[in-house]
Amino acid sequence: RLTPGGGPRRPQRPRATPAGGSRITPKRVILTIVALLAGWIALSIVLFMISAQTSKGVSSEAEDALAGGGSLLTGSTILVLGSDARDVPGGEGETGRADSMMLLRVGFGNVRRLSILRDSLTTIPGQTGEQKINGAYAFGGAPLLIETLEGFLGNGLEVNHLVEVNFNNFPKLIDSLGGVLIDNRTELKAPFFDSAVVAPGDCAPGGGGENGEQPSEGFRMKEGECRLDGAQALTYARIRQNLADPGEDDADRAARQQNVLSGIRSQVLSPVTLLRLPWIAWESPRAVRTDLKGPGLATLFIDLVTGGTGKTRVLEPSGSVGTGLVISEEEKAAAVEELLGGS
Numbered sequence: 001r002l003t004p005g006g007g008p009r010r011p012q013r014p015r016a017t018p019a020g021g022s023r024i025t026p027k028r029v030i031l032t033i034v035a036l037l038a039g040w041i042a043l044s045i046v047l048f049m050i051s052a053q054t055s056k057g058v059s060s061e062a063e064d065a066l067a068g069g070g071s072l073l074t075g076s077t078i079l080v081l082g083s084d085a086r087d088v089p090g091g092e093g094e095t096g097r098a099d100s101m102m103l104l105r106v107g108f109g110n111v112r113r114l115s116i117l118r119d120s121l122t123t124i125p126g127q128t129g130e131q132k133i134n135g136a137y138a139f140g141g142a143p144l145l146i147e148t149l150e151g152f153l154g155n156g157l158e159v160n161h162l163v164e165v166n167f168n169n170f171p172k173l174i175d176s177l178g179g180v181l182i183d184n185r186t187e188l189k190a191p192f193f194d195s196a197v198v199a200p201g202d203c204a205p206g207g208g209g210e211n212g213e214q215p216s217e218g219f220r221m222k223e224g225e226c227r228l229d230g231a232q233a234l235t236y237a238r239i240r241q242n243l244a245d246p247g248e249d250d251a252d253r254a255a256r257q258q259n260v261l262s263g264i265r266s267q268v269l270s271p272v273t274l275l276r277l278p279w280i281a282w283e284s285p286r287a288v289r290t291d292l293k294g295p296g297l298a299t300l301f302i303d304l305v306t307g308g309t310g311k312t313r314v315l316e317p318s319g320s321v322g323t324g325l326v327i328s329e330e331e332k333a334a335a336v337e338e339l340l341g342g343s
Contacts, residue, residue: 070160171230
């Protein structure tokens, strides 16, 4: 063919296409990303379910002590328990005192929390006189603690499910998240206890010692934000005595534990967490022992993340007897009503 000027038309070269004959378009890129993301999430779900099925659960005696029933979708009461016991290799673990106790009311996309002060005085079945409620775990493990707690609070409260925090594996969950950011409300100076570690050097009052390391006399942490790894966060949550503020009590300790839970929630909701999702999915079930199976445990974790950051109610003592705390019947009734959604 001739061009308008009379010359021959130059033949056009065919457009180059990628190998396979298809062009790279924005649509193809988006579809590829979506497919990879779906595969990444599917892998995480599979790892979570495998981990949940192979993780150690609670004892059959503890399951028998639970009220049963209660749907995580419509409303269920869950006892979250941390103890100072440690697993013994090849055994069932030691029995220690309950280190922390919190009741969760989960349902309708909402989570309400009630922290039980471990020094609260009550009657423990099979024991004489009033004793601190956390002693029930030492006398009879989770089954006796469940029975004691239901009798202590009364007002129709029943525990439907049990979640025991595994102190051996809990730090691994936080490490899989890349640590947690803690908003510490007051300076901390605590003596060492079993499994305690020092806080990061840049979190210590005055900036830490040489090379950013903390002195070895105890756990010291300045007021303000600080990023902690798993072992450090566990130490922070378990501190019982703050030498920087001798007036602190169990309510302050409960507030520190709530700080850790809030830090975990914030970290889970961070976009960066998506890159760590398979590791988080694997470690999450191993951080606890529970009667909940894979789907139920997944529902609980989702509720805890999406159910808001509502304030945790702490039982208010009306007085004390020695080192024990007296909780009035009026306070118990009001706390249970609020937990169950009556107010």
